[in-house]
Structures are given as structure tokens and as C-alpha cells.
Amino acid sequence: MEKRNNNNYVAYYCALTATLLLLSSVFLLYTRLSTDRQTLSHQNDDVPQLDDEDITTTLLSDEDILDFVGKQNDPSQISGYYFDHVSNVVRLAFNRRSIDDIEKWGDYTTPFLSDDDHVDGDDRSKAAFGSDDVPVDEGIRRKLVKVNGIEDALLLKLGSKIWPLREGWGDWFDKKSDFLRRDKMFRSNFDVLNPVNNPLLQDPDGFGVTGLTRGDKVMQKALIIELVKDLGKKMDQENTQKVADSVVVNKSESSGFVYTGGGGGGRRWGYFPGLERRLSFSNFMDVFFRKFKCSMRVFMVWNSPPWMYTVRHRRGVESVFFHHPDACVVVFSETIELDFFKEFLKDGFRIAVVMPNLEELLKDTPTSIFATVWHDWRTTRFYSTHYSELIRLAALYKYGGVYLDCDVVVLKPISSFRNSVGMEELAPQSALNGAVMAFSKNSMFVKQCMLEFFSSYDDTLLRWNGAELLTRVAGNLSTEAIDGDKEKMLKVQPASMFFPISSYHIQRYFVAPVTDSEKAHQDAMLGKILNESYTFHFWNSLTSALVPEPYSLVARILNNCCIYCLDLL
Structure with a gap:
């Protein structure tokens, strides 16, 4: 019983001690708060008193806020203060009067700096902003007051007016803008010539973005030809041979115009897998026809850009191999790559792209003079058409076979035709058309056509040296040759056979x-x-x-x- 009473006294003693400690803490807190208020009041005695209008920042109730906003909307009630919705307080607005009042405060213009951090008058920009991002530098405050629109804030230069914020570095801003504009214009002019940015300079048949189009590559190779020729004139035979051997435009065997140090002026005239790359034009043609047992020789001419050779033109080549799988097709061209028909080659068809050498092709023919005037001839208006007409005549005369235009499709086997040409129209007096011709080697009719081509050539008339030339020569045969000789020299087929x-x-x-x-x-x-x-x-x-x-x-x-x-x- 006595032990239990002792325990109760201990509890009372702990409660009394806790109460005394709590009262001591409250008294100490009250004493410190009273001391801070007295110190703050003594400090405020040294600061100039503001007018009744210039009230201090005060927390307001909702009713006071509405009343204050209503007064601010009335021009007669403007007091120089504004309501800060974020902090829910009234702040002193920036105006010339408040700035002038601040100038009277002296050292209090930098209230956020201690005595050790005091800034000299020569470097007052360091005290431009206070801790709450409010500008306290007089010069900046004066300029901010003059900002009236968005143009001032964006440093725009409109007319002759000088905006306050542009002073000092506004001129640099203008020069930098002018530099960036000129730099962009300069780069944009050259970006047009960059194949990466210009689709017209990209190879439509290549993968990804290519540096040069096929036309560019042909021109590049042509320039290299001229370079090799110029070097050959200035160097002796031995050095020329070394230079020609070292110049290779494309190491791939399936490339276009490849230049080596072999015969034929170092130019590769044709391509077919397994044939020597150094063969001259005549040797290439002989080996191509002699090595393979060709059921028929077919010649075509293409002198337009490669991109113009479409599927419908390829259907003509397909139709030849459809009816004559063992035929040998030669496409004469100066514009397409030598491996242009690599799909046919992969499938085992015999087709070769050959670049004509006029000196060798026209040699010992009545039209050999055209090889010497080729550079001038190619500048004429209808050169491409007349060139094609001469090539087909020369090829048939030298090698014999069938000539087909690239826009002709074979519907039936044509190997049985000999010395044949078709009429263009169904009318009896229709002109002959050379889109389809079949003649044996050294044909007299073809030789007469070449003589007529040489003697009556006119570069101003489109059909004069083509369809009309065949018609004139055929008409001369009808009056000069007897029927038996005419039948051997020429067989005129009706239009329904070749041109339905x-x-x-x-x-x-x-x-x-x-x-x-x-x-x-x-x-x-x-x-x-x-x-x-x-x-x-x-x-x-x-x-x-x-x-x-x-x-x-x-x-x-x-x-x-x-x-x-x-x-x-």
C-alpha cells in the first residue's frame, strides 16, 4: 500500500515539471518576438516616411480586393499601385515618380547587399535585380517604364525611332541578323547543286542518294576520253600506253564506257560476258557473231537518254527472244551503259550494247565521209534520226540480218524474211518504211540506199534520208532492173505484214x-x-x-x- 502511494507522487511530480517547462518555452518565445519588433521599429525610424497614398504591401480580404480593383479601373482613382494576383497583395507600380522617390533613399537603393558586398558607382549593373527578380537599378527601371508594346520587347527596329532597350547592343543585333540572312542565302544557292538536296541530280535507278546521275557519269567519262587523247598527243607511244592502262573509269566488268590500254584507241566498244574487253569495234562484232551459233542477227539503234527506254521498248527485245531464243541482238547506242540489258544476260539471252565506231562501220562504204564530219554532223537539227538511218543501213550491209526499231514488237518468227521491207500504208502507192528491214550481207539494194544517202543528203528534211530514201531507191529499181533481179534485190511486203x-x-x-x-x-x-x-x-x-x-x-x-x-x- 505504501509503495502504490509513492508511485502516485512520482506521476504528479512529472506532470508539474512538464507544465513548468512549457510555460518557460512560451515566455521565452514571447520575449524574443517582442525584442524583434522593437528592433524593427527602430530601423524604420531611419527610413523616410511614405505618404498615406503609398501604403505598404498588405494582405487583403476578398471584399477589399474587389473594392481596390474597382478604384483602379477608374482613371480618377489611380494611385500608382497594382494588384498581384499570384501573391494576393498590392504592389507599387513602376512609374517615374516611384523611381524619383527611390533616388532620395540613397544607400537603401541596394537593400539586398551587405556592407561587404557594396558595389561601386561605376559597376552598378551587378545590383540590377534583387532576390525576388525586381529590378532595382535606376537605369533599367527607367527603360522598363518606356516599354509600351511588344515591338519594344522584341527589339524590333521600326522606322527612325530608337527603342530604349536597343541602346548599346541593338546595332550588333542587326548585324548578326544580316549575317545569318546572307549566310542562309549563300548556302541555299549551292545546296541546289548538291545531289543530296536536288532530286533532279539523283540517279532514279540507283539505291539511296547517289552523287551523279547516269547522264553525269556519261559526261564524266567523255571528258576522261578527251583527257586521254590530249595526253596521247603530248607523250610518246610508251608513256601513252602506261597512262591508258592506268585510267579505268570503273573496275567492274559490267560498267559502261570502260577505257583500257588496248586497241581501238583504248575504248571499250561493246560488252558481253566472256568476250575480251580490249577488242576493237570490228573485232567485237566478228567475235560476238562467230562465237555463238546465232539463229538470227538482229540490230537496233537507241540514241535517246536511258530514262526514256521504258517497258514498252523492252517488250520489243522480249518478243525477239520469245520467238527466237538463240538470236543475237546488237543494240547500237552512245547513251546507255554497256550492261544496260543485264537482266537478259542473267537469263542466258545473247544481247550486247555496242557503241558504233563510224570509222570502222562505214569503212569501204559509199558513206564513209560521214565518219570524218561527225563532229559537225551531230550539231544538225535531225542528227539523231539521220544517224539511226545510216547506222541501220551500214549494219545490214556489213553483217546482214534484221533491223527493228525499238518500238516494234515481233508477233511471229521473222527469220524467213530476206531482202524485205514493208509498205507504210495499205494504199498501193504508199511509201516504204525502214522500221522493219531484213537484208543479206552486201545487199545491192542497201548499197544503192547508201549511195543515195551520200549523194542526196539533206540535213534540213526529216524523212528525206529515211522512208523517202527507200521509196526513191525502190522506184529506181523498178525502172532499171529486170523483174528477176528486182525480186532478188528487194521484196516489198504489204503494210499488213509489218504495220497493221x-x-x-x-x-x-x-x-x-x-x-x-x-x-x-x-x-x-x-x-x-x-x-x-x-x-x-x-x-x-x-x-x-x-x-x-x-x-x-x-x-x-x-x-x-x-x-x-x-x-x-
């Missing part, structure tokens, strides 16, 4: 039939052409801008004897 649709009606058959009568007409035309005709000419000079519609007569003919039939026309 004339150039006047070809465009209508690029459109698919709409009505039943049109469909029946085109079906009948297709059956008649496939039964009677050996070739089909789609007259590319008139229809190059047309795309054959699916199920149209032209589309059905082009896809009739195709090999790579999935390619879209």
Missing part, C-alpha cells in the same frame, strides 16, 4: 473499249493482227506520252509475247 495499224489510227487503240461494239471491234482487230501480221509498230514518236490502258488493243499486243510480263507498261 497506221500512224493515223494508232492513238485510238491505246484506250480500252467502253461499249460492247468497241470491244467487239478491238477483239476482231486483235485476232486479225495475230493471224496475219509478223510485227506490230506502236509509232513511239506519236504515242510516247500515252500510256496503254489495261485491256486496250495496244496493251494486249505488247503483253502477248512478253518474258518479264509482271512489269507494268
Whole structure:
């Protein structure tokens, strides 16, 4: 019992001690707060008293705020203060009067700096802003008061007015802007010539972004040819041989114009897998025809840019191999790469792109003079057409075989034709057309055509040296030769054999039939052409801008004897 009473006294004693400690803490806190207030009041005695208008920042109730905002909207009640919605307090606005009052405060213009951090008058920019980002530097405050619009804040230069914030470094701002503008203009002028930024300078057939287009590569190689020729004139034979051996435009065997140190002026004239790259033009042609047992020799000429050789032109080559898988096709061209038909080569077809050497091709022919005037001849208006007409005559005369325009599709085997050319129209007096010609080697008719080409050449007339030339020579044979000799020299085939649709009606058959009568007409035309005709000419000079519609007569003919039939026309 006595022990329990002792425990109660201990509890009372602890409670009393805790109460005394709490009262001591409250008294100490009150004493310190009273001391701080007295110290603050003594400090405020040294500061100039503000007017009744210039009240200090005070927390306001909602009613006071609405009353204050209403007075601020009244011009007669403007007091120089504004309401800060973020802090919910009234602040002194920046105006010239407040700044002038601050100047009277003296040392109190830098209240946030201690005595050790006092700033000299020469470097007052360090005290430009206080701890709450309020500018206290007089010069900055004066300039901020003069900012009236967004143009001032953006440092824009409008007219002759000088905005306050532009003083000092506004001129540098203008010069920097001018420099950036000029630099952008300078770089933009050269970016146009960069293939990375200009799609016109990129190779459409290449992967990714290429540095040079095919046309650029051809021009580059042509310049290298001229460089090699100039070096050969200045150096002796031995040094020329070394230079020619060292100049290789493309080490790949399947490249375009490759230059080596071999015969034929160091130029590679043709390409076919397995043939020597140093062969001259004549040797290449002889080896190409002699090495392979060709069932038929076919010649074509292409002198337009490579990108113009479309699927419809390739259908012509496909149709030749469709009916004559063992034929040897030579495409004479100065514009396409020597491995242009590599897809056909991979599938085992015999096709070679050959760059004509006019000196060797026209040698011992009546037209050999055109090789010496080639540089002047190529500047004439109809050079590409006349060049093609001369090449086909020379190739048939020297090697014999069949010549086909690149816009001709073979519908049936044509190896049986000899010394044949077709009429252009169904009319009896129609002109002859050289888009399809089959002649034996050293043909007298072809020789007469070359004589006529040389004696009556006119570079101002388009058809004079082509279709009209064949018609003139054929007319001379009818009056000079007896019927037996004429039959051996020339066989004129009707237009339905080579040109079933004339150039006047070809465009209508690029459109698919709409009505039943049109469909029946085109079906009948297709059956008649496939039964009677050996070739089909789609007259590319008139229809190059047309795309054959699916199920149209032209589309059905082009896809009739195709090999790579999935390619879209």
C-alpha cells in the first residue's frame, strides 16, 4: 500500500515539471518576438516616411480586393499601385515618380547587399535585380517604364525611332541578323547543286542518294576520253600506253564506257560476258557473231537518254527472244551503259550494247565521209534520226540480218524474211518504211540506199534520208532492173505484214473499249493482227506520252509475247 502511494507522487511530480517547462518555452518565445519588433521599429525610424497614398504591401480580404480593383479601373482613382494576383497583395507600380522617390533613399537603393558586398558607382549593373527578380537599378527601371508594346520587347527596329532597350547592343543585333540572312542565302544557292538536296541530280535507278546521275557519269567519262587523247598527243607511244592502262573509269566488268590500254584507241566498244574487253569495234562484232551459233542477227539503234527506254521498248527485245531464243541482238547506242540489258544476260539471252565506231562501220562504204564530219554532223537539227538511218543501213550491209526499231514488237518468227521491207500504208502507192528491214550481207539494194544517202543528203528534211530514201531507191529499181533481179534485190511486203495499224489510227487503240461494239471491234482487230501480221509498230514518236490502258488493243499486243510480263507498261 505504501509503495502504490509513492508511485502516485512520482506521476504528479512529472506532470508539474512538464507544465513548468512549457510555460518557460512560451515566455521565452514571447520575449524574443517582442525584442524583434522593437528592433524593427527602430530601423524604420531611419527610413523616410511614405505618404498615406503609398501604403505598404498588405494582405487583403476578398471584399477589399474587389473594392481596390474597382478604384483602379477608374482613371480618377489611380494611385500608382497594382494588384498581384499570384501573391494576393498590392504592389507599387513602376512609374517615374516611384523611381524619383527611390533616388532620395540613397544607400537603401541596394537593400539586398551587405556592407561587404557594396558595389561601386561605376559597376552598378551587378545590383540590377534583387532576390525576388525586381529590378532595382535606376537605369533599367527607367527603360522598363518606356516599354509600351511588344515591338519594344522584341527589339524590333521600326522606322527612325530608337527603342530604349536597343541602346548599346541593338546595332550588333542587326548585324548578326544580316549575317545569318546572307549566310542562309549563300548556302541555299549551292545546296541546289548538291545531289543530296536536288532530286533532279539523283540517279532514279540507283539505291539511296547517289552523287551523279547516269547522264553525269556519261559526261564524266567523255571528258576522261578527251583527257586521254590530249595526253596521247603530248607523250610518246610508251608513256601513252602506261597512262591508258592506268585510267579505268570503273573496275567492274559490267560498267559502261570502260577505257583500257588496248586497241581501238583504248575504248571499250561493246560488252558481253566472256568476250575480251580490249577488242576493237570490228573485232567485237566478228567475235560476238562467230562465237555463238546465232539463229538470227538482229540490230537496233537507241540514241535517246536511258530514262526514256521504258517497258514498252523492252517488250520489243522480249518478243525477239520469245520467238527466237538463240538470236543475237546488237543494240547500237552512245547513251546507255554497256550492261544496260543485264537482266537478259542473267537469263542466258545473247544481247550486247555496242557503241558504233563510224570509222570502222562505214569503212569501204559509199558513206564513209560521214565518219570524218561527225563532229559537225551531230550539231544538225535531225542528227539523231539521220544517224539511226545510216547506222541501220551500214549494219545490214556489213553483217546482214534484221533491223527493228525499238518500238516494234515481233508477233511471229521473222527469220524467213530476206531482202524485205514493208509498205507504210495499205494504199498501193504508199511509201516504204525502214522500221522493219531484213537484208543479206552486201545487199545491192542497201548499197544503192547508201549511195543515195551520200549523194542526196539533206540535213534540213526529216524523212528525206529515211522512208523517202527507200521509196526513191525502190522506184529506181523498178525502172532499171529486170523483174528477176528486182525480186532478188528487194521484196516489198504489204503494210499488213509489218504495220497493221497506221500512224493515223494508232492513238485510238491505246484506250480500252467502253461499249460492247468497241470491244467487239478491238477483239476482231486483235485476232486479225495475230493471224496475219509478223510485227506490230506502236509509232513511239506519236504515242510516247500515252500510256496503254489495261485491256486496250495496244496493251494486249505488247503483253502477248512478253518474258518479264509482271512489269507494268
